[in-house]
Amino acid sequence: xxxxxxxxxxxxxxxxxxxxxxxxxxxxxxxxxxxxxxxxxxxxxxxxxxxxxxxxxxxxxxxxxxxxxxxxxxxxxxxxxxxxxxxxxxxxxxxxxxxxxxxxxxxxxxxxxxxxxxxxxxxxxxxxxxxxxxxxxxxxxxxxxxxxxxxxxxxxxxxxxxxxxxxxxxxxxxxxxxxxxxxxxxxxxxxxxxxxxxxxxxxxxxxxxxxxxxxxxxxxxxxxxxxxxxxxxxxxxxxxxxxxxxxxxxxxxxxxxxxxxxxxxxxxxxxxxxxxxxxxxxxxxxxxxxxxxxxx
Amino acid sequence: xxxxxxxxxxxxxxxxxxxxxxxxxxxxxxxxxxxxxxxxxxxxxxxxxxxxxxxxxxxxxxxxxxxxxxxxxxxxxxxxxxxxxxxxxxxxxxxxxxxxxxxxxxxxxxxxxxxxxxxxxxxxxxxxxxxxxxxxxxxxxxxxxxxxxxxxxxxxxxxx
Numbered sequence: 001x002x003x004x005x006x007x008x009x010x011x012x013x014x015x016x017x018x019x020x021x022x023x024x025x026x027x028x029x030x031x032x033x034x035x036x037x038x039x040x041x042x043x044x045x046x047x048x049x050x051x052x053x054x055x056x057x058x059x060x061x062x063x064x065x066x067x068x069x070x071x072x073x074x075x076x077x078x079x080x081x082x083x084x085x086x087x088x089x090x091x092x093x094x095x096x097x098x099x100x101x102x103x104x105x106x107x108x109x110x111x112x113x114x115x116x117x118x119x120x121x122x123x124x125x126x127x128x129x130x131x132x133x134x135x136x137x138x139x140x141x142x143x144x145x146x147x148x149x150x151x152x153x154x155x156x157x158x159x160x161x162x163x164x165x166x167x168x169x170x171x172x173x174x175x176x177x178x179x180x181x182x183x184x185x186x187x188x189x190x191x192x193x194x195x196x197x198x199x200x201x202x203x204x205x206x207x208x209x210x211x212x213x214x215x216x217x218x219x220x221x222x223x224x225x226x227x228x229x230x231x232x233x234x235x236x237x238x239x240x241x242x243x244x245x246x247x248x249x250x251x252x253x254x255x256x257x258x259x260x261x262x263x264x265x266x267x268x269x270x271x272x273x274x275x276x277x278x279x280x281x282x283x284x285x286x287x288x289x290x291x292x293x294x295x296x
Numbered sequence: 297x298x299x300x301x302x303x304x305x306x307x308x309x310x311x312x313x314x315x316x317x318x319x320x321x322x323x324x325x326x327x328x329x330x331x332x333x334x335x336x337x338x339x340x341x342x343x344x345x346x347x348x349x350x351x352x353x354x355x356x357x358x359x360x361x362x363x364x365x366x367x368x369x370x371x372x373x374x375x376x377x378x379x380x381x382x383x384x385x386x387x388x389x390x391x392x393x394x395x396x397x398x399x400x401x402x403x404x405x406x407x408x409x410x411x412x413x414x415x416x417x418x419x420x421x422x423x424x425x426x427x428x429x430x431x432x433x434x435x436x437x438x439x440x441x442x443x444x445x446x447x448x449x450x451x452x453x454x455x456x
Binding site: 001002003004005007028031032035036038048050052076099100101102103105106188189190 | 298314315316318338339340342345351352353354357358359361362364405408423424426427428429
């Protein structure tokens with residue numbers, strides 16, 4: 001384990017602490033993964049810089065149509081947020097399926113991203129929402145698309161020994177838009193998924209105006225099934241078109257044979273099922289929303 | 297060494313810890329509070345569940361230093377002297393404990409739920425204790441015990 005544990009009061013102080021320890025210190029938030037990694041010798045940092053007492057990183061708020069989520073926000077807070085439930089339900093569903101209540105009370109959504117696992121439920125939903133992350137470095141802050149944060153299994157391009165992600169943002173889902181998250185696992189709680197999928201759909205009239213599908217773990221990083229989503233755009237979302245898109249997603253996905261997660265063949269077949277279910281629920285919710293708005 | 301101060305089971309407590317110490321180990325090894333159990337040791341089973349500022353956490357993977365200045369409740373904080381808390385009594389009345397190892401964590405998870413939601417549905421109970429594994433009971437008696445505790449507490453108007 002580590003030798004020193006620090007509580008900076010600001011992002012700037014956290015970055016100074018990292019710099020002062022020259023690669024020996026790293027950021028920690030909830031630590032639900034990091035404690036285990038440290039015990040197993042997979043994290044060698046000697047100094048932990050805990051960001052959970054920094055003011056101003058605990059927000060879930062909407063500004064100008066964008067939803068912002070701070071680095072301290074836990075999976076439990078996301079899943080229970082009325083704003084997220086109504087304007088980004090797909091993310092609430094995903095965060096609500098991470099671990100058990102004890103893990104969701106501690107583990108953060110940003111941590112889910114920094115861990116960079118291709119099966120991370122929260123991250124899969126963020127990919128479907130086309131989220132961005134704000135990265136704070138000594139040179140300043142910048143926004144970057146979530147896909148640029150992933151360099152491989154467990155490899156985040158933001159070095160936690162030198163920088164940190166301060167918040168996430170994505171466009172709130174509006175009229176005629178909705179998402180859904182689906183998960184396949186051996187048990188319903190406290191177990192990593194065999195597969196997960198998130199879909200976001202936007203309808204205009206009776207046709208699909210936009211669609212985005214994210215799937216994990218079927219590649220070293222969360223996977224966007226672009227072709228499948230494109231095939232749906234401009235079409236009426238009936239059973240045939242949704243099934244066709246789900247088939248395209250399954251063709252594009254490259255799950256591996258896994259002793260834990262099942263054979264590649266089985267998992268490829270299940271990608272189609274999960275994507276179809278996610279798309280179908282998203283379409284239903286989106287059309288319901290359009291109907292409701294139209295009536296009011 | 298760091299001096300850790302917290303409100304533990306209603307009392308101010310001060311204890312010297314290493315920066316890498318985990319909360320469950322501090323309870324068991326430094327404070328003699330062995331009601332909190334360690335089973336998986338990796339946040340998988342919930343036997344080590346305690347409340348930090350009212351929220352259930354797995355204390356076996358929780359850095360002890362994180363509770364600096366916070367309020368913590370362990371299983372020892374429930375009930376008084378020789379009188380069991382309503383949730384503990386319901387567990388006894390429904391014969392919910394078998395080997396008993398998961399029970400402190402289960403009771404704490406139940407307390408977190410009932411503090412937040414005094415009238416949970418069976419589904420809400422199931423979902424809330426999904427972070428607590430029991431290898432003996434098949435969960436039925438545990439769920440019934442939590443339902444019974446909720447009923448009794450509703451009759452009395454809240455947790456003691």
